[in-house]
Amino acid sequence: MDLSLLIGQAVVNGLVVGLLYLLMAVGFTLVFGVMRIVNFAHAEFYMLGAFVTFLCVTRFELPFLPSVALTFVVAVIIGWVIEWAVLKPFRHDELNGMIATIGLAMILQNGALMLFGPDPQSMPSVATGVLRMGDLLVPNSRVYVVLCSAAVLLAMWLFLRTSRTGRALRAVVQDIEIAQIQGIKAKLIYPLGFGLGVGLAAVAGGLMAPLFSVSPFIGAGPMLKAFIVVILGGLGSIPGAALASLLLGITESVAGTFLSTSTADILIFALVIGMLVVRPSGLLGRPE
Amino acid sequence: MTLLKPVALAATLLAFSSTPFAQETLKIGALVTLSGAGAAWGTGMQHAAELAADDVNAKGGLEVGGKKYKVQVIAYDDKYQANEAVTVANRLVFDDKVKYIIGPVGSAPVLAIQPITEKNQVIVMTLGFTAKALGTDKPYTFRPNVTTAEVAGPQIEWVVKTRNVKRVGALFPNDETGQQIAKDLTAAYGKVGADLAAKEFFERDRVDFVPLITRILAAKVDAIELDGNSPSTAGLITKQARELGFTGTIIRTGGPATQDIVNVAGKQAAEGLLVHTPIDPKLPSTAAYAQAYAAKYKRGMNGFSPAFYDGTHLLFEAMRKAGTVTDTAKVVAELEKIKGHKGALGESSWTGKAAYGVDHQLDAPFYVAEVKDGQEVIRARCTVSGCK
Numbered sequence: 001m002d003l004s005l006l007i008g009q010a011v012v013n014g015l016v017v018g019l020l021y022l023l024m025a026v027g028f029t030l031v032f033g034v035m036r037i038v039n040f041a042h043a044e045f046y047m048l049g050a051f052v053t054f055l056c057v058t059r060f061e062l063p064f065l066p067s068v069a070l071t072f073v074v075a076v077i078i079g080w081v082i083e084w085a086v087l088k089p090f091r092h093d094e095l096n097g098m099i100a101t102i103g104l105a106m107i108l109q110n111g112a113l114m115l116f117g118p119d120p121q122s123m124p125s126v127a128t129g130v131l132r133m134g135d136l137l138v139p140n141s142r143v144y145v146v147l148c149s150a151a152v153l154l155a156m157w158l159f160l161r162t163s164r165t166g167r168a169l170r171a172v173v174q175d176i177e178i179a180q181i182q183g184i185k186a187k188l189i190y191p192l193g194f195g196l197g198v199g200l201a202a203v204a205g206g207l208m209a210p211l212f213s214v215s216p217f218i219g220a221g222p223m224l225k226a227f228i229v230v231i232l233g234g235l236g237s238i239p240g241a242a243l244a245s246l247l248l249g250i251t252e253s254v255a256g257t258f259l260s261t262s263t264a265d266i267l268i269f270a271l272v273i274g275m276l277v278v279r280p281s282g283l284l285g286r287p288e
Numbered sequence: 289m290t291l292l293k294p295v296a297l298a299a300t301l302l303a304f305s306s307t308p309f310a311q312e313t314l315k316i317g318a319l320v321t322l323s324g325a326g327a328a329w330g331t332g333m334q335h336a337a338e339l340a341a342d343d344v345n346a347k348g349g350l351e352v353g354g355k356k357y358k359v360q361v362i363a364y365d366d367k368y369q370a371n372e373a374v375t376v377a378n379r380l381v382f383d384d385k386v387k388y389i390i391g392p393v394g395s396a397p398v399l400a401i402q403p404i405t406e407k408n409q410v411i412v413m414t415l416g417f418t419a420k421a422l423g424t425d426k427p428y429t430f431r432p433n434v435t436t437a438e439v440a441g442p443q444i445e446w447v448v449k450t451r452n453v454k455r456v457g458a459l460f461p462n463d464e465t466g467q468q469i470a471k472d473l474t475a476a477y478g479k480v481g482a483d484l485a486a487k488e489f490f491e492r493d494r495v496d497f498v499p500l501i502t503r504i505l506a507a508k509v510d511a512i513e514l515d516g517n518s519p520s521t522a523g524l525i526t527k528q529a530r531e532l533g534f535t536g537t538i539i540r541t542g543g544p545a546t547q548d549i550v551n552v553a554g555k556q557a558a559e560g561l562l563v564h565t566p567i568d569p570k571l572p573s574t575a576a577y578a579q580a581y582a583a584k585y586k587r588g589m590n591g592f593s594p595a596f597y598d599g600t601h602l603l604f605e606a607m608r609k610a611g612t613v614t615d616t617a618k619v620v621a622e623l624e625k626i627k628g629h630k631g632a633l634g635e636s637s638w639t640g641k642a643a644y645g646v647d648h649q650l651d652a653p654f655y656v657a658e659v660k661d662g663q664e665v666i667r668a669r670c671t672v673s674g675c676k
Contacts, residue, residue: 006506013498117587118327120520122527122552130533139531211528212495213520213552217324221493256499261490262462264499 008136010257011250016142017225018249019149020208024226025233025241026156027200033173033236034193035083037090037097042201042226043219044108049075049202050209050218051116054123064126064210068148071206072199079198083191091190092176112216120213145207152203153242156196160238169193173236232272234285243283247271311349314357314613316341316600317380319373319391319401322365324493328519328548329393329415332590334363337390339580340600350604353611359604362386366397368492373397377404387616388603390596392416395464402426409616411623413599415592417516417542418468422644427620430638430648432599433592436469436515436542437643438672439564439654440476443541446656446668446675447562448480451511451537457486457504458513459497459525469516469542476541485509492518497528511537515564519545519590523552530557540564544591546657546664555662565664566591566654567633577632595650598631605629624648639672 024046031039049071056067086104090097127140160166171179172189180186204222212218229248233240248268255264275282318337321330341359349356362384364376373392380386381404389405389412392398398416405412411428414421417435447453456477460466470487477484486507488500504512512529514522522545526538530553539562540549546565550558567574577597581589606623607613624647627637633652640649656675657664668675 006502009502010499013496013502016498017496113323118323118331119548119587120328120523120552122523122554124554125527125531130531137533139528139533141531213524215327215520217327218495221495253499257502260488261494261500265491 006257007254010254012136012138013257014250014253015246016138016146016249017253018246019146019153020204020222021225021229021248022153022242022245023149023200023204023207024222025229025245026153026238027197027204028226029230029233029236029238029241030169030173030200031194031197032230034169034197035087035090035097035190036092037087037094037101039194039197040098040101041105041108042101042197043223044105044112045075045079045198045201045219046205046208046222047112047214047216047219048078048108049205050214051112051205052202053206053209054121054214057123065148068203068206072203075202076195076199079195080191082198083194087194088190109216109219116216118215118217120215120218122213123210126210141210145211148207149204152200152207156200157238165192169196228268228272230282232275232282234282237282237284237286240282240284311356311358314350314359315384315386316359316361316603317384317386317389317391318361318363319366319376319380319389319397320363321368321393322363323367326368326393326518328545328590329592330365330368330391332593333390333393333415333596334361335581335585335589336593336596337361337363337600339577339584340597340604342584343601344604350607350613352607352613357613361390366392366394368394368397370394370396370400374400374404377401381405381408381410387411387614389413390600395421395468398429399464402429405429411603411616411619413596413603415596417465419644420464422640422646422648424645427646428616430599430623430650431640432602432650433595434566434650434652434654436472438649438651439566439670440469440472440515440541441479442670442672442675443564443654443656443668444473444476444482445480446670447511447537447539447541448477448482451562453482453511453537453539455483455485455507455509456511456513456539457488457507457509458484458515459488459490459500459504460516461492461518461521462489463492466516473513473515473541484513492521494521495524497525498532501525501529501532501534505532505534509536511539514538514540514549515542517543519548520552523549523558526553526561527557537562546591546659547588548590550659550662558659558662561659562667563657563659563664564654565657565666566652567594568653568655568666568669569664571634573630573632573634594632595652598629598633598636598652599650601631602626602629 028042052071053067056062090100125141127144129140131138168184229244233244252264255267318334320333338361344350349358366373393415395416395418398414398421460470474484486504542564546563606619609622610618636652638647639651641647654670655666656668657666
């Protein structure tokens with residue numbers, strides 16, 4: 001395999017994982033933007049989404065895409081209920097909200113452990129074969145997942161830009177008090193924002209389930225990366241998260257391919273620390 | 289807190305007041321990995337100890353020195369981390385006062401807890417693959433499973449000779465276990481004229497192996513070796529290598545994990561995989577254990593589990609012969625003497641003097657199998673001296 005081919009392969013691999021990080025990060029940043037709490041249970045919603053899709057496909061024998069769509073709906077409802085039942089007292093209360101979500105994460109992870117056991121399980125690949133672009137190889141399963149992730153992100157972007165509810169959500173993210181003066185009902189926006197954030201994490205889990213495996217512990221890795229993306233892109237900035245996700249995915253993949261995966265991790269953290277020193281608000285974040 | 293204290297005191301008093309009339313309890317610690325990628329191994333070991341305890345409890349308890357003991361297994365999760373292992377080892381040794389520990393799973397955790405267990409004369413039955421786990425300076429540590437050091441050589445020789453493997457790539461976790469296995473495998477492949485041409489190390493929580501497999505494929509290997517990886521990781525590597533179009537041989541010359549690999553990779557990707565297996569499922573004693581395991585836990589056993597079932601029974605046998613459950617020096621002396629133990633694995637004895645200076649390493653038969661439609665089909669029967 002020659003050098004240019006290896007670089008091409010690494011960039012393509014990076015784009016795939018970058019999109020995964022982006023799906024996670026958009027949900028995470030949406031929850032932070034609306035509620036001003038760091039959702040430490042985000043990883044567990046990713047895991048929950050993977051299990052819901054897994055069950056739909058393997059137990060109920062539904063096709064993959066309807067399973068992912070169902071996962072989104074189930075997750076939004078769960079997120080809505082959890083926000084209303086558990087997190088309502090912690091809106092805009094960063095410290096207690098964080099502790100509440102840590103507790104939630106433990107309940108969800110141990111609940112999954114009791115229900116499904118610790119053994120990792122596999123979902124069949126959504127597509128077989130390899131896409132060849134010259135000598136460049138991309139597994140079709142990954143192409144499929146990339147297209148689905150891009151479609152979900154586009155739909156979310158359109159919803160936030162063009163729909164009345166989406167605009168209301170963005171207004172709450174920008175300034176809650178002014179948004180309320182304008183007649184936006186915060187009691188509906190909070191659970192909706194949390195539900196959508198949970199939904200995105202769950203869809204990420206569902207889409208990634210055929211590429212990786214499904215177990216109660218799968219959320220930690222993507223969550224850490226989503227956290228890095230959000231910091232790097234600028235807390236609350238969705239375009240920032242998009243830029244940071246692709247930057248992170250490609251850096252990780254290229255450095256992992258040419259140096260080592262440990263060096264790639266060091267490089268990523270060096271990048272984040274450097275960013276925080278030079279521009280504490282992140283790539284596209286607003287200075288506080 | 290103030291309310292809890294009297295309640296706790298009352299509970300303790302009640303417990304003590306009832307002891308003279310109750311059967312004595314013998315606590316066995318299971319210090320194993322119950323979460324994360326190594327959980328499949330850890331639960332298999334915990335369940336092995338519990339099943340062995342059930343055996344003796346069903347007969348009215350373990351009879352040692354004229355007393356009957358009800359065996360109780362206390363399990364803690366070390367999360368496959370050395371620092372967590374130290375925390376739970378302290379809890380087992382000083383709070384629960386155990387004298388016997390099944391576990392830990394990993395090499396780094398066993399090396400981390402040995403200063404505590406050896407000093408307090410606690411007998412440890414570890415799975416840890418590192419050569420440093422056993423030695424004359426560690427008289428209370430035993431290993432009831434065969435490791436890469438015992439199985440890699442004969443299996444690799446068989447694979448290289450019968451499957452025409454010349455250049456091999458391998459992925460290892462970047463820790464004590466992975467480094468040790470990388471060394472063992474490099475030597476074993478070199479010895480029979482093959483080359484471990486590409487070696488990649490990664491952190492254990494990694495799930496995307498495509499960059500690493502890309503590097504390995506760039507080295508033009510004709511086989512990928514999976515030894516040293518957790519079952520789920522090995523499954524993911526298999527799946528992702530096949531997705532990238534790798535059609536060569538995939539081998540796992542150590543560490544039984546076939547069912548978990550098939551679960552994660554799927555039957556199609558795992559087809560033709562050559563695997564080490566320490567068990568012959570057709571052996572009546574192994575089949576009986578597998579059946580008992582499935583009946584109690586409603587799932588298939590991990591390949592390491594029978595070794596720890598045998599290991600726990602070996603401990604019981606040594607205690608009976610020593611006539612004590614508390615003087616572990618005497619129990620060690622009796623344990624070392626056991627030969628030809630008939631257990632779930634078949635007939636096994638202790639070995640290891642040449643490699644480790646002490647006979648604390650189990651010597652049991654092992655096999656090379658090929659995965660066909662998700663099931664192991666045994667292709668070669670092996671001992672330390674070779675495979676046929």
